[in-house]
Amino acid sequence: MSSKITMQQIADSLGVSKFVVSKALAGKEGVSDATREKVIQAATKLGYFAQKNAYMKTVKHEQQPKTSRPGRQSVLVLMPNIRFQTQESLYWGRIVDGISAKLEKDGYGMVIVSEQSVDSFVHFLNPSGISGLIGVGEISTSLLLEIHRLGLPLVLVDHEDPLIPSDTLFANNFESVYRLTRHLIGIGHRKLAFAGSTDYSRSFYDRFLGFRSALEDEGLWDERGGGKENILIDVDGLRHEDAEEPVKQWLAKRLRTRELPTALVCANDMIAIGAVRAAQSHGLNVPAELSVAGFDNIEDAAKLEPALTTVHVPKEALGRRAVERLLQRIDAKDEPAEKILLACELMYRGTTSAVGRQSE
Known part of the structure; x- marks a missing residue:
């Protein structure tokens, strides 16, 4: 008996028709985004994508509108408006600035798409006018599968998907937070906590792993006691306003039980700004x-009072390097995919100090 996973098996596991599964995997119209995601998840669990020739054949696009001027190729920058991923963002916007500057220098046009719907994306795209794609931030698996099915060169920035073979670029999240945490330990901190949901993104998870590894190397992880809730504040990093209240409640509990840490390492600056304001609302002196x-x-990190200790991510450089990697991929489509990590710089400012030392 063949062990090959079929569309019929996927359909049976979901209680839908094989026709629905076929359309969902082919990126065709007539299937809702919710159903498409369910089909992809079921196909993943059953091992459908691990098989050779699992992806559908490329569809024809002769009648789709063109997206570039004659004689000039363009690169499509895909940045779905998820979790405040926009050009106005102090983080994502700087990455797009780097992409734009590098493409202009190399003579390419740029088309920015914030579309989340697979159907709308397919209608918009004309592969003959697009040299490749750069995905910025979180992008749904269904949308990435459609791009992969089209066979267009793809580079992802600050995101990766286990189903999609592609080049990826990240800041060196693990090593940066590891160094930052070792620094805090070196100036006397023994009770440290981490603020940031490990399920929010791959970058958040890697930053938490760097934090944990530093504690383990210093023999502090097993000494913590009290459970995971005393070490990890499960909060997303959308806006500092969203982080302030959860951190405030978490600090209130630690103040009552006298289990307050001396240092809080945050997964991003938005959370850190919210944490500083939450601490100040309790009358706590930051950093004393x-x-x-x-x-x-x-940009808001330096404007905070006191100025925020942080890790500088070379955001524009991430964008420029993504363009460089995409152009290399266009010229050598069969090379192995690469995961590129850019080094970051620690910025020691006013929100951290040695244990027991008042800020000057």
Whole structure:
């Protein structure tokens, strides 16, 4: 008996028709985004995508509108408006600035698409006018599968998908937070906590792993006690306003039980800004009673009072390097995919200090 996973098996597991599964995997119209995601998840669990020739054949696009001027190829920058991923963002916008500058220098046009719907994306795209795609931030698996099915060169920035073979670029999240945490330990901190949901993004997860590894190397992880809730504040990094209240509640509990950490390492600057304000609302002195550090070095980090200790991500350089890698991929489509990590710089500012030392 063949062990090959078929569309019929996927359909049976979901209680839908094989026709629905076929349309969902082919990126065709007539299937809702919710159903398409369910089909992809079921296909993944059953091992459908691990098989050779699992992807559908490329569809024809002769009648789709063109997206570039004659004689000039363009690169499509895909940045779905998820979790505030927009050009106005102090983080994502700077990455797009780097992409734009590099493409202009190399003579390419740029088309920015914030579309999340697979159907709308397919109608918009004309592969003959697009040299390749750069995905910025989180992008749904269904949309990435459609891009992969079209066979267009693809580079992802600050995101990766286990189903999609592609080049990826990240800041060196693990090593940067590891170094930052070792620094805090080196200036006397023994009770540290991490603020940021490990399920929010791959970058957040890697930053948490760097934090944990530093504690483990210093023999502090097993000494913590009290459970995971004393070490990890599960909060997303959308806006500092969203982080402020959860951190405020978390700090209130630690103040009641006298389990307040001396340092808080945050998964990004938005969370860190919210954490500083939450600490100040409790009357805590930052950094004398609680040191706080962030990640990204957005423009608001330096404007905070006191200025935020953070990790500087070379955002424009991420964008430029993504373009360089895409152009290399266009010229050598069969090369192995690469995961590129850019080094970051630690920015020591006013929100951190040695244990027991008042800021000057």
